[in-house]
Amino acid sequence: MDKRGSGILLHITxxxxxxxxxxxxxxxxxxxxxxxxxxxxxxxxxPLNQTCTAYGNSPYSSFSAFAGNTLLISPDLMVExxxxxxxxxxxxxxxxxxxxxxxxVTKYKEKILGIAFEKNRDILAENHxxxxxxxxxxxxxxxxxxxxxxxxxxxxxxxxxWPEELRDRKEIxxxxxxxxxxxxxxxxxxxxxxxxxQWHLLKNYCESRNVSIIGDLPIYVNYxxxxxxxxxxxxxxxxxxxxxxxxxxPPDYFSSTGQLWGHPVYDWNVLKETGYLWWIRRIEHNLxxxxxxxxDHFRGFAGYxxxxxxxxxxxxxxxxxxxAKDFFSTLLKHFHKLPIIAEDLGVITPDxxxxxxxxxxxxxxxxxxxxxxxxxxNPYAPHNYIKNCVAYTGTHDNNTIKGWFKKExxxxxxxxxxxxIGRKVTEREIHWELIKLVMSSVADMVIxxxxxxxxxxxxxxxxxxxxxxxxxxxxxxxxxxxxxxxKKLSEMTRIYGRR
Numbered sequence: 001m002d003k004r005g006s007g008i009l010l011h012i013t014x015x016x017x018x019x020x021x022x023x024x025x026x027x028x029x030x031x032x033x034x035x036x037x038x039x040x041x042x043x044x045x046x047p048l049n050q051t052c053t054a055y056g057n058s059p060y061s062s063f064s065a066f067a068g069n070t071l072l073i074s075p076d077l078m079v080e081x082x083x084x085x086x087x088x089x090x091x092x093x094x095x096x097x098x099x100x101x102x103x104x105v106t107k108y109k110e111k112i113l114g115i116a117f118e119k120n121r122d123i124l125a126e127n128h129x130x131x132x133x134x135x136x137x138x139x140x141x142x143x144x145x146x147x148x149x150x151x152x153x154x155x156x157x158x159x160x161x162w163p164e165e166l167r168d169r170k171e172i173x174x175x176x177x178x179x180x181x182x183x184x185x186x187x188x189x190x191x192x193x194x195x196x197x198q199w200h201l202l203k204n205y206c207e208s209r210n211v212s213i214i215g216d217l218p219i220y221v222n223y224x225x226x227x228x229x230x231x232x233x234x235x236x237x238x239x240x241x242x243x244x245x246x247x248x249x250p251p252d253y254f255s256s257t258g259q260l261w262g263h264p265v266y267d268w269n270v271l272k273e274t275g276y277l278w279w280i281r282r283i284e285h286n287l288x289x290x291x292x293x294x295x296d297h298f299r300g301f302a303g304y305x306x307x308x309x310x311x312x313x314x315x316x317x318x319x320x321x322x323x324a325k326d327f328f329s330t331l332l333k334h335f336h337k338l339p340i341i342a343e344d345l346g347v348i349t350p351d352x353x354x355x356x357x358x359x360x361x362x363x364x365x366x367x368x369x370x371x372x373x374x375x376x377x378n379p380y381a382p383h384n385y386i387k388n389c390v391a392y393t394g395t396h397d398n399n400t401i402k403g404w405f406k407k408e409x410x411x412x413x414x415x416x417x418x419x420x421i422g423r424k425v426t427e428r429e430i431h432w433e434l435i436k437l438v439m440s441s442v443a444d445m446v447i448x449x450x451x452x453x454x455x456x457x458x459x460x461x462x463x464x465x466x467x468x469x470x471x472x473x474x475x476x477x478x479x480x481x482x483x484x485x486x487k488k489l490s491e492m493t494r495i496y497g498r499r
Contacts, residue, residue, distance in 0.1 A: 007042025025074025
């Protein structure tokens with residue numbers, strides 16, 4: 001962050017499109033134009049990894065830390081580049097423009113992606129760009145495409161219940177399945193190729209509009225993922241390849257009982273012995289994808305909360321030290337710079353702060369956390385911000401400003417909010433007042449959720465932590481991006497020196 005700037009948090013799934021879910025097509029380009037016209041320098045999104053209805057469609061729960069979400073492939077762009085005919089995508093179902101129906105979207109997208117593969121299968125062998133993509137990404141692509149093909153064959157059961165020879169990746173068995181599922185594997189490679197093509201075209205367009213994309217990198221991966229199946233040695237698994245410990249967090253602001261995430265935890269000793277190779281490849285992958293990225297649950301790189309597998313309560317876990325200093329020092333030997341935002345919310349200990357300061361990683365300041373009884377000394381209150389931080393009104397895990405003000409604040413909280421603003425403010429205008437607070441702060445970077453720019457209520461929130469249903473569904477109705485919104489945001493950005 002070389003100068004003051006601001007941007008908007010909006011995930012790709014929330015973009016407008018006629019196909020039931022935001023994608024990498026016209027809606028994404030129009031949003032990039034809106035950002036540029038409103039003088040915003042940053043577009044923050046959530047993870048782009050492949051999602052699944054079985055895991056609540058969460059972008060933080062995926063079969064791969066590398067593969068892209070094929071639901072985000074734009075049918076229109078496939079028509080433009082000749083992968084599909086216009087007639088192939090005509091007559092699609094009538095989808096809601098306000099909420100994502102993941103089951104209906106998945107059914108439709110799988111159908112047209114299958115058609116695209118059938119139309120292009122015979123020319124892939126001669127496609128230089130496709131072959132180059134497969135070669136450059138073989139370290140994850142081969143395992144991922146085999147993994148999801150096998151899962152489909154076994155009716156989606158997790159890999160820990162596959163036949164033992166396959167579960168343990170016996171070489172002869174793996175080669176037999178590669179041959180047996182050759183066609184399906186080729187299709188999965190083709191779909192990833194299309195996704196990556198479309199993504200990089202969008203990224204290049206954003207660069208042409210002087211908009212930088214901030215990605216999001218979850219610290220953990222699912223047990224049922226190609227990453228754990230292909231690299232079991234870097235996770236704490238037993239001889240049957242089942243997790244010995246799983247990840248989570250103790251009680252904090254987001255949950256009074258803690259959170260039991262269930263992801264297998266890393267064996268950092270083994271990772272260190274390998275020179276952190278898997279992580280180096282993952283960081284390189286994300287540096288190619290994004291201009292900047294947020295490291296989710298940054299605290300877990302210094303020390304992580306591990307819970308005995310099978311335990312039903314996150315409160316029964318324990319803290320285990322991780323080699324953060326050695327890890328990030330090793331990364332800096334491989335990469336010229338690490339444009340990382342450290343997600344440092346929750347209970348953060350001095351050792352985590354020490355790592356952030358040592359490597360210069362900016363942390364996060366969330367305004368909605370500021371208005372408790374400790375307001376004068378609260379680090380989330382704007383008067384306590386530092387330059388090297390990213391200030392948010394809220395994150396994807398928070399309520400909207402209006403939803404929070406109406407449903408989650410006590411009378412005393414409301415009183416403190418209005419005292420801090422310095423005047424009486426109606427519920428109708430509260431969102432702009434809080435946006436002003438972070439925009440006028442000393443923080444070098446400010447990110448505002450799109451829902452807060454629009455002044456939407458609780459029903460527009462993205463995610464409710466520890467709740468498995470109804471999340472990740474909100475969508476932006478294009479008519480809401482009015483010239484008035486663009487002008488107001490642009491003017492505020494100018495006034496507070498964030499152009």
